[in-house]
Amino acid sequence: MAQIKVTVDGVQYADQVEPRLLLVHYLREVIGKTGTPVGCDTSNCGACTVLMDGVSVKSCSVLAVQADGADITTIEGLSDGEWHPVQRAFHEEHALQCGYCTPGMIIAAADLLRDNPHPTDAEIREGLEGNLCRCTGYENIVRAVRRAAEAGAGQ
Amino acid sequence: MTATTDAAQAELGRARLRKEDARLITGQTNWTDNISLPGMLHMAFARSPVAHAKITGVDLSAARNMPGVIAAFSGADLGAEQGSLPCAWPVTEDIVIPPHPPMAVDEVRYVGEAVAVVVARDRYAAADAAAMVDVDYEPLPPVLDMRAALAEGSPKVHEAGNKSYEWVFAAGDMDAAFAGAPVVVERTYRQQRLIPCAMEPRAVVSQWVGDQVTLWSATQIPHVVRFALSAFFGIPEQDVRVIAPDVGGGFGSKLQFTAEEVLAVLVSRRVGKPVKWTESRSEGNMTVHHGRDQWQRIRIAADADGRIRGLDVDLLADMGAYLMLVTPGIPLLGAFMYPAIYKMDAYSLKCTGVFTTKMPTDAYRGAGRPEATFAIERIMDELAVELGMEPLELRERNWIKHEEFPYTTIAGLTYDSGNYEAATARAKELFGYDELRREQAERNARGDTVRLGIGISTFTEMCGLAPSRVLGSLSYGAGGWEHASIRMLPTGKVEVVTGSSAHGQGHETAWSQIVADQLGVPFEDIRVLHGDTLVSPKGMDTYGSRSLAVGGLALVSACDKVVDKAKVIAAAMLEASPDDLEFAAGRFSVRGDPEAGATIQEIALATFAAHNLPAGVEPSLDSDATYDPDNFSFPHGTHLCATEVDTETGMVTIRSYVAVDDVGVVVNPMIVEGQVHGGIAQGIAQALYEEGVYDDDGNLVTSTLADYLVPSAADLPSYVTDRSVSPAGNRLGVKGVGEAGTIASTPAVVNAIIDAVRPFGINDITMPCTPERVWRAIQTAQDGGAA
Secondary structure (H helix, E strand, O other): OEEEEEEEOOEEEEEEEOOOOEHHHHHHHHOOOOOOOOOOOOOOOOOOEEEEOOEEEEOOOOEHHHHOOOEEEOHHHHOEOEOOHHHHHHHHOOOOOOOOOHHHHHHHHHHHHHHOOOOOHHHHHHHOOOOOOOOOOOHHHHHHHHHHHHOOOOO | OHHHHHHHHOOOOOOOOOOOHHHHOOOOOOEHHHOOOOOOEEEEEEEOOOOOEEEEEEEOHHHHOOOOEEEEEEHHHHHHHHOOOOOOOOOOOOOOOOOOOOOOOOEEOOOOOEEEEEEEOOHHHHHHHHOOOEEEEEEOOOOOOHHHHOOOOOOOOOOOOOEEEEEEEEEOOHHHHHOOOOEEEEEEEEEEEEOOOOOOOOEEEEEEEOOEEEEEEOOOOHHHHHHHHHHHHOOOHHHEEEEOOEOOOOOOOOOOOOHHHHHHHHHHHHHOOOEEEEOOHHHHHHHOOEEEEEEEEEEEEEOOOOOEEEEEEEEEEEEEOOOOOOHHHHHHHHHOOOOOOEOOOEEEEEEEEEEOOOOOEOOOOOOOHHHHHHHHHHHHHHHHHHHOOOHHHHHHHHEOOHHHOOEEOOOOOEEOOOOHHHHHHHHHHHHOHHHHHHHHHHHHHOOOOEEEEEEEEEEEOOEOOOOHHHHHHOOOOOOOOEEEEEEEOOOOOEEEEEOOOOOOOOHHHHHHHHHHHHHOOOHHHEEEEOOEOOOOOOOOOOOOOOHHHHHHHHHHHHHHHHHHHHHHHHHHHHOOOHHHEEEEOOEEEEOOEEEEEEEHHHHHHHHHHOOOOOOOOOOOOOEEEEEOOOOOEOOEEEEEEEEEEEOOOOOEEEEEEEEEEEOEOOOOHHHHHHHHHHHHHHHHHHHHOOOOOEOOOOOEOOOOOOOOOOOOHHHOOOOEEEEOOOOOOOOOOEOOOOOHHHHHHHHHHHHHHHHHHHHHOOOOOOOOOOHHHHHHHHHHHHOOOOO
16 A cells, blocks of 8 residues: 545645556545546546646546645636636536536646647647537537637637 | 416427436436445356356355355355346247356356356455456357358258248239349348447446345336336346436437346345445446447349349347347347338348357347348449449439328338438538539549448438337237326426436427426426336336337327316316316416406316315326327438548548438437437447457457547537428427437448549448558559459
């Protein structure tokens, strides 16, 4: 077992974990942050995307021990009372149906806009290539990210 | 009151933002895998690594000795207790339905079939222990090709042989239609095997308290699961509660009664603790039922002017290793749709269900209808070429004219409404059809290395499953009705209970709109409850684009009953005769005295108090209704796709995609558009990207999302969508939309690809039309077919 200290959505945690424990399982099963789901086992789908020290990572591809000392933001900590502009845009553009990919998609979109505050549609599509959605056909996700960009989400 | 009234009247057709979203975008969703109960244990399965083998021994001792392991069971350990998974659709009297134990006992018949289950304190310990299960297999030959499976001397999947059933349909004089027909075109199409890949993997939690069990499952069909657990596994129905919490997509894949659900219930009873199982994606790709997988031989006979005389279809449908809930019926859902929107003199279809040593197939978005639509829309293009006719003109010459509805097709279905002319005209306009045809001709003339192709799909489908008497006539094991109830709460708020079980479709929003419209109460005052058999005890659940066209109509009936009951109480409150009352926008008023009135929400409070009710009137406005449709519904539309095909690389790019759908009256256009988008994407995925592939030994080589190409945003185009409206014959005029896009788009895309490369003499490319396959087809054609 290894000792880790990690800040998740503004709260500090210290835990003993198995060295092989995935960050996403640490989040979900050790500290109860079930807002971040698991969609695959090959890091293709992106459902488990979180921000680690401000940068998006697929939390199924990070070991909990690698997150030692890191500051993690999950979908549960993205809004600060008010919904994040990307969350609002996903609601307003109907960019989700079943909602399973949505936490990862929103986090990835927020990170995309941080990197590129005014992406073209093609840049949005390329930028979200690592996040799969089976419901929406992506049309409304692209619209939502565009709307969030216009609302200044990346600034 | 006036503002509320106006808002309520405008509910149908309004793009209400979804009530569901708040929890979904903030990570407060209640997925099954989120559930954690005190003392809960975790299950993991040891699964067959071979396609076909005798089991000669299962040694669980090493697994049982692993740290944190509570128990381990083989199929033999559970014995008769594990029973056999049911098939609810025995399509013929002599169908072969082999026993299907949840865990294999004597023989495994596909890679991934469960052989043993271990129960441990956490999921990692359970996975470790499952890897220690030692099974001795005596290999048997795999059976992987449907046509070879039917050949004399083929190895057998089951003792009874490899043919499950043969189902036939015929109408009209086929001999007359084909004999002497000026044009007959025959093609054979391959519907590749698809893996549904709902984003949420399957998950189950089972908990016994005394002799009552609660099963949480990521399922589309909690009511069917409850019935099946009771009917086939001997648990009294009143002791079974099934909950489908938030469910992350289904697309038919969660329209199933699974081995894992049964085993969770049995194992949790054995160990006396709640158990959970959540599949990994690679486990799911192997063991969630697959879709499609057919060979389709199709022949069409026509007059020289293009009029269709007859259609003949011969299907081989891969059942996989067992018949699951509705496996054999899936091709039949398409059997009535090959004639599509076209008039003809004769039609026949034969479908042979074949066993192979692969994962069973079952419902996948469209279920039979995408296959049928693909074959007919593909061969209509081929027939047009044969006749030297513009493909849209050929379709128009044969389709049912809008003034001919209702129209009974050669397959015996009565289409209640439709307007193919309107949808097609609008689609052509949005697409710039004539202009694109001109550009195509110009590029062909100059031998452009990047060719332009135009694909047409003037599709229809049957949905709104289904009139119970029709299901009965097709030997289906249940009815097709749906249930709803309305609970008028004392404060005037409304609880709506629906038997359909949403998993992304937005029922909480759309159902609120319907009830707001019917009862005239504010949208915000309505709460929709679903997916829990304790809360919603009756239902037939969600699949086959049935929720609105059946469940929505149940809702309307339930609202009628509330209004009828309220009217009697309103009359007493207003000291008027019920016959003198009018109900509009949520308010009863006395005819001729609009000032005298009471809202239904006020009446709810008066009913709760029950102080001044007329004698003999029960103090309740609550209602129940069960609606059984008297017909299917028939959404249709015209989808047009323009592809650019790079003849040097085989790369296909969708340049534009226009969809004009007629789904009848629309409750929420935003949700409808979203369903169309997602449907189109899944159909494009079949055309270009996805295929479930087994190797020569019967191993699934597409078991991960690294190998099975679910398209990303970067792989898909933007879509232009619009609607035309011909109201359906039901009270809401609604048809359903869940599957339309998927049914329509696959042939639109493939027709566009073939249209682009037809100058090379190519008339088919097997799906998925990958760059390699397109490039090889062009190379082969250019080499004069030598390769």
